[in-house]
Each structure stands twice: as C-alpha cells, then as structure tokens.
Amino acid sequence: MNDEPRLDEILVTSRPLANYLDFFNLRPSDLAGSRILDCPGGASSFTAEARRYGAITTAVDPTYNQAVTTFATMGREQIALSNDWFRNNPDLFLEAGQGDANISAIIEARYAALDTFLLDFEREPQHYVAGALPNLPFPDASFDLVLSSHLIFTYADRFDRAFHVLAIEEMLRVCSGEVRIYPLSSYLGVTADWFDDLLAELRDRGINSTIEDVPFRVTKNWTTQLTLSTGR
Numbered sequence: 001m002n003d004e005p006r007l008d009e010i011l012v013t014s015r016p017l018a019n020y021l022d023f024f025n026l027r028p029s030d031l032a033g034s035r036i037l038d039c040p041g042g043a044s045s046f047t048a049e050a051r052r053y054g055a056i057t058t059a060v061d062p063t064y065n066q067a068v069t070t071f072a073t074m075g076r077e078q079i080a081l082s083n084d085w086f087r088n089n090p091d092l093f094l095e096a097g098q099g100d101a102n103i104s105a106i107i108e109a110r111y112a113a114l115d116t117f118l119l120d121f122e123r124e125p126q127h128y129v130a131g132a133l134p135n136l137p138f139p140d141a142s143f144d145l146v147l148s149s150h151l152i153f154t155y156a157d158r159f160d161r162a163f164h165v166l167a168i169e170e171m172l173r174v175c176s177g178e179v180r181i182y183p184l185s186s187y188l189g190v191t192a193d194w195f196d197d198l199l200a201e202l203r204d205r206g207i208n209s210t211i212e213d214v215p216f217r218v219t220k221n222w223t224t225q226l227t228l229s230t231g232r
C-alpha cells in the first residue's frame, strides 16, 4: 500500500502576481502590450494584476462557470485546504533561512489574491473563460505568451503522459510565442519517470524546450521552469 500523503482534489489556488513573476522569470516591464493566457487561472490574481502593467490578459479554467458568490466560498475553503496541506507536510518546504517558506505569510497573500481575483471576476468577466485542457476555446495563435502553473506535471499522479503531450500541444496551438510551465515535479516534489522521454517526444514533434532556474524559493525541488516554443 502506498502511504504517501495524497491531495484528493486538484486545488483551485489563489496566487498573486508576485509569485507568477518569480515562477516564470518575468519582470513587470515584460508584461506591457503582451497578450498573455493564464492556463489554468484558478482563483489567482495574475490576470487582474498584470493588466495594471499593460498586459492584455485572459485566464482559462474549468471552474469559471460558477457565480462569484459560489467562487468566494470555494476559494476560501481551498485556501484552508492548502493551509492544512502545508502544515501537515513540512518536509516539502525549504528549511528556515533557505528560502521564503513562511506559511503564514503565504496564506495571507493567498487571501489577498483571492479578493483581487473575485473583484475582477465580477467586474471584468470577459477576462475569464471557462475551458479545460486539452481543448481550449481559443483560435490558433491568440496569445503571445501562455503561462501554466501548478497543473501540468504537478498532478502527474492523475494526468498521464499522453494528456501532458496533448495539453502542451494545445497550449502551443493558441500561442504565437512561448509556453512557460512551472513547476516541473508533482506536489510531492517527485519528477514523473517519463519527464525526459516527454521532452524527447516533443522535440521529435518540432517543439523546442529549455529548463532554467527561477527565483521562487518555497518548496524543495520547485526551482525551475520549462519554456516551450515551436519557433514559429
């Protein structure tokens, strides 16, 4: 029997712009004028906050058919679940002094991101599109940059390699530039045993990939991002 801790559901998380900048090696000045898709957006405030820096943003997530009041309740429950997960799994995090793994500060930032998300979701619903990988409801090359955090590779215990190939190809279809993915291992910090083969398969399909360090330092093993492009 496998006695590893397991997340029963895919969490619908609320993360602020500052986290996204660190996941994806971006500066606020990189955002201006760029058409960016947050895929999946969850209850994160990237789409709301990045517009303040001139980005043209859209978020997509299967949960966006819900009313804002339902989303508010769910968002708070999901932050509570994340809090429990963090407190019950301290080994996943960097030791004190090695990074920024201050759980109380992270949870506080998530509540603030949720509030920003909810306000924008209610006032500017055109930026939030219901949809799911591997079939996104956007025409080809609709975006300059696609950011994908905490779904691809994170939940490799329930999405298989074939899903990952289809999902990555779909994100590239709707993108004229780069797809960036973070993190590259599961929520338990485990890299899928097919990870290198997947990159080789993508290369055979004409998809270039690079892995680089990112400044985000909270969870052990979550220190790199993957950038993919077709060179179109």
Ligand SMILES: C[S@@+](CC[C@H](N)C(=O)[O-])C[C@H]1O[C@@H](n2cnc3c(N)ncnc32)[C@H](O)[C@@H]1O
Pocket: 010, 011, 012, 013, 014, 015, 039, 040, 041, 042, 043, 044, 060, 061, 062, 063, 131, 132, 133, 134, 148, 149, 150, 151
């Ligand atoms: C952990 S959250 C990540 C949200 C955000 N990117 C972040 O880093 O906070 C994972 C999200 O994936 C969404 N999701 C689940 N299945 C999906 C699918 N097949 N395609 C796209 N999004 C999906 C969930 O609804 C959830 O909001």
